[in-house]
Amino acid sequence: MTDLLWQKPDVQVDARIMRFLAGNDVLLDREFFLHDITASKAHVEGLARIGIVAAGEAASLARELDALAEDFRSGTFVLDERYEDGHSAIEARLTERLGDAGRRVHTGRSRNDQILVATRLWLKEKLSALATHCRAIAAACLDRAAQPALPLPGYTHLQRAVVSSTAMWFAGFAEGFIDDALRAQQTLAWIDANPLGTAAGYGVNLPLDRAHTTQALGFSRMQASPIYAQLSRGKFELAALEALASALLDLRRMAWDLSLFTTAEFGFVSLPPEYTTGSSIMPNKRNPDVVELLRASYATVAAARCEIEQLLSLPSGYQRDLQFSKGSMFHGMTHGLAALELVPDLIGRLRWNEPAMRAAIEPAMYATDVAIEQAAQGVPFRDAYRAAAAAAAAAGEGRTPERSLAERVSPGGGADLRLAELAARLRALPD
Incomplete structure (x- = not known):
């Protein structure tokens, strides 16, 4: 050495x-x-x-x-x-x-402000990448939502509930990832502060030109207090990981749906072959390993957050404990971004099995439509609810999934997906 x-x-x-x-x-x-x-x-x-x-x-x-x-x-x-x-x-x-x-x-500087500024620049880069990945996922979802809607069972408590559609499914995740992109950008703006020149956390007896380094390094503002520069270490890393975790929570739920939908019991979805693997012993198997690891990726980020949170039980000023935050931040951000990068292509290429989805829509799933129709005609909703429940098995008589979706006129429902509104929100996100 x-x-x-x-x-x-x-x-x-x-x-x-x-x-x-x-x-x-x-x-x-x-x-x-x-x-x-x-x-x-x-x-x-x-x-x-x-x-x-x-x-x-x-x-x-x-x-x-x-x-x-x-x-x-x-x-x-x-x-x-x-x-x-x-x-x-x-x-x-x-x-x-x-x-x-x-x-x-x-x-006029310390290794303390050196690592602060280097990791701050790195985090800005990664948060920008996070926003880019979330925008790409949202755009892929909106593209699929704009295609002709196929009937899809809607579930609550993992039980068949009401008629939904592939378009509604994609639109839901599109809006989620638009929000995730916005959160990434807001977090980037929040941490966009220059710590260079704060030295070991107490300033130095030199008139450092911190305004120049702030501009030269592309920060939007200077982190004025040297003490806060040290206090923000770990805090800003947690904020970045939380923004990433928000996107991975949405990804986890999408991956859960796909994990269920690809089973033989559901049979709603076929994945691109590149997103599956084979079994080492069972020749008949194709496993959705990529989707399962996408589902698990939140755990890596949650672990990184937990480690940094535990490190931050500290007084003010620099403590060597903070060295360990660097590895957690790196592994969490790197893995999470790698997972998100795979998603747009997966969304664009998965294929729905329309006959299996139609077969899973049973007559009782129209009971909510029947109750609301009666309420719209003046029947108190609780009375209409009880009547529809009593005749749930016959609720589908004369009904089709297409009719149910076409009559779902509430904003965001099957007949009014608000895709143009979501696309406008996506376009309005800063680059």
């Missing part, structure tokens, strides 16, 4: 303790390394603007930071166990190439 930034000459470093302290931190830092380099460039520019770094040195540092980024992308530079973390690697590389200029780059 290269020389430690904090090493004191009278303290012997124990290799076992260092392994425990470092953990897999340097490997996780690979995910945030390019953002750390970007923030380092902005910090150097800010130091030059207040005269701490000479203009020539700033140019050299910027050039070397760009070179390091390119070497990292190409694999020429590998962030590995030679370094305690990504921050140390950046400083070591700059010092190796530029000597004293490299040693000046850490002036």
Whole structure:
């Protein structure tokens, strides 16, 4: 391992303790390394603007930071166990190439605000991706909802309840994912605050040009209080995971429906073959493994949230416990986004089995229609309800699923899906 930034000459470093302290931190830092380099460039520019770094040195540092980024992308530079973390690697590389200029780059900042700004930039990127995936899922659902509606049993308590349709099913998930996209964007706006320049959480005795770094890094505002910058660590990560969890909750319910609908007992849906796998022992099986893992993906995000929540039982100021939040955030966000990315294609290619769905619509499922028709003619609803319940087996006489859906004129019902309204909401979402 290269020389430690904090090493004191009278303290012997124990290799076992260092392994425990470092953990897999340097490997996780690979995910945030390019953002750390970007923030380092902005910090150097800010130091030059207040005269701490000479203009020539700033140019050299910027050039070397760009070179390091390119070497990292190409694999020429590998962030590995030679370094305690990504921050140390950046400083070591700059010092190796530029000597004293490299040693000046850490002036006015701490590894605390370095990781804050790098992960904040990363979270903005991931929340943008979350919004994009949710918009794509909503658009795929709206496309399918606009196709001719097929009758589909509607269930409550997993029991056949009323006549529904494939269009209503798709429209329901479309609106859910529109809301999820909006929540992702609102969360992004909430965490879009620049912590760079707050150092270890108490500011520094330099007139840092934090307005410049805020603009250079594309943040909408500066996180003014250094103490709050530290207090927000974990809090902002939780907010991002909660936005992701909102989308994965909708995905979990969609996946549950598809898991049921693909069984032989239902037989409503056929999945694209690429979304199924075979059994290692039973030659007759095709299993909906992808759908099942989509259903399970919420658990990964919930686990990440739980770990970070438990870490946050802390006083103000930085505590090393927070190091463990990085892995939870990375694994939760990465897995959740990978799951959502698969969904639009799945939605576009699944196929409904119309005969099986029609066969599952039984006469009693029209009883609600009968009761409401009687109520509309002046019969007190509770009386109409009891009469319809008594004659439920005959409620379907002369009725069809198409008629039931055509008469469902309440906004959002089968005859008034409000797809144009949902499409307008989708288009209105910020890019």
